[in-house]
Amino acid sequence: MKHNSVNQIKLELESRSVNESFARAVVAAFAAQLDPTVEELSDIKTAVSEAVTNCIVHAYPNNCGRVWITVIIHDSGLVRIRVRDKGCGIPDITKAREPLFTTAGEERSGLGFAVMESFMDRVHVRSAVGVGTTVTLEKTIRGRSGGLNDAG
Amino acid sequence: MPVQFIYDDQTLTALLSGEIDHHSAAFLRQILDESIAKFRPSKLILDFDAVSFMDSSAVGLVMGRYRCVDAYGGAIEVLNLTPKTLRMMRLSGLQSLAVLRGKVSGGKNE
């Protein structure tokens, strides 16, 4: 199936925890152009919250860095969200994606990637130690009307 | 206040509300731990009925409170989870440590 991109936003924010709710609300508001169900919107919000929180907690553990979010919507109903940081990077991505794996101790459950995988259609992770991490989340919105509203 | 407490007959009920993420969990953790230390309840009930959003940080929050309460022999119950939040809690294996209950259907949320 061909996916023609119809609209895109880019967002840059500082890695402060107070921005977590802002980031997921912005992405959800933009994705609303595809006329998603409440359920689909809540899946996107949760996955974005996980990815952005990981940048804040893990990528920049001791300092404030920057997080870049790109959201592209396609006429097929596909939403692609990229969350990027220039933080510490992930040494072993396969291990990091295992449910319950965490490097952050007691108060973290190690479920972030498992939640992203269970709420989105596809999760792709690229990372290099000392360079940063890019998490790409994809979901096809079936929506309340089953397709794109009239973004164009 | 994102949490209200009711203490009765050795049971401490915390009515949580709003959005639970990594940012808000820090404050919730602090006030929950203060209340747990004060009452040392034999049962802690975390009621999610008025929680409008949660991510895995809320699972970490519940796990952490389980450890606090379990340390002195107390138990924990988590109530009014939506089907999705229940699924998230189960991914962590919490169902073997705590009682997890979903929202009764016919309610306002899904």
Ligand SMILES: Nc1ncnc2c1ncn2[C@@H]1O[C@H](COP(=O)(O)OP(=O)(O)OP(=O)(O)O)[C@@H](O)[C@H]1O
């Ligand atoms: N952006 C990132 N930069 C560096 N390391 C990361 C990043 N995202 C994830 N990680 C690593 O991958 C591990 C697993 O991430 P995941 O989100 O699954 O769990 P968690 O963040 O540890 O716990 P939870 O998300 O349940 O609070 C993290 O503990 C961390 O070591």
Ligand SMILES: [Mg+2]
């Ligand atoms: Mg995480």
